Amino acid sequence: MKINDVILRTVTKAVIFIILTLGVYLFFAGHHSPGGGFIGGLVLASAIVLLYLANDIETVHKGLPFNFKKVAAIGVLLATGTAMVSIFFNRPFLTQVATYIELPLLGKTSFSSVTLFEAGVALTVVGTVVTIILSISEEE
Amino acid sequence: MIHTLLLVALALFSLSIAITLYRVIKGPTMPDRAIALDTIGVNLLSAIAIVSIVLQTKAYLEAILILGILAFIGTIAFTKYIERGVVIERKSDR
Structure with missing residues (x-):
């Protein structure tokens, strides 16, 4: 059965x-205002779900060849890894540091290790949400 | 003056959401319900925008954007389910 969904595909490409x-x-x-790894991860996961809705599973897997369970596992590893680094410097678990570095083009820029932790949280959320939605929408 | 106007608009949006909720529950067919849910999403988004004007804050702008995106994706999922019976296809037959 052929169904014409050219409007959905065209809108999806822009959206x-x-x-x-x-x-x-x-x-x-997320550092200073509403947002952060969890919300950012949910929005990124909704973008991937929109790709799955507009196309089908095989086409998206051809373009995004990730195993999303492994993405979630890498995210948990990154988050707990950055949390455990502080133990080796005699600080409590999950201690984070922030500093300012003078960059040649950008000037005084703030760097903090929270960003790495949040990246782990975002990867975990993306992997988990996409895995859940793919497994509850199975045809069989 | 403008404050009263905003409060009246907020009340009218609430009334509109209540009327649309009646269509969601009663709606004779499934496409009626899908369109009613999308309309609830748009009205809720406008109500949040008016609340953010009343409170004079920018903190709700991300909420407005995310609500718009989720209403869009939800409507697409509903319509795909109504039309084809499956939300995400394994392999398209085109």
């Missing part, structure tokens, strides 16, 4: 970039 940009913005905004 997917807006959603991905919002996800990355929310991920980096």
Whole structure:
């Protein structure tokens, strides 16, 4: 059965970039304002779910050849890894550091290890949400 | 003056959401319910925008964007389920 869904595909091509940009913005905004790894990860996962809705599983797997269970595992490893580094410096678990570095083009830029932890949280959320949605929408 | 106007608009949006909720529950067919849910999403988004004007804050802008995205994706999922009986296809037959 052939169903014409050219409108959905065309709209998806434009909207997917807006959603991905919002996800990355929310991920980096989490330091001082609403946002953070969890919300950014959820928005990125909704972008991937929109790709699955507009196309089908095999086409998306051809373009995004990730095993999303492994993505979630790498995220947990990154989050707990950055949390455990502080133990080796005689600090409590989950201690984070922040510093300012003078960069040649950008000037005084703030760097903090929370960003790595949040990246782990975001990867975990993306992997888990996509895995859940793919497994509850199985046809069989 | 503008404050009263905003509060009246907020009340009208609530009324509109209540009327649309009646269509969600009663709606004779499934496409009626899908369109009613999308309309609830758009009305809720506008109500949040008016609340953010009343409170004079920018903190709700991300909530508005995310609600718009989720309403869009939800409507697509509903319509795909109604039309084809499956939300995400294993392999498309085109």
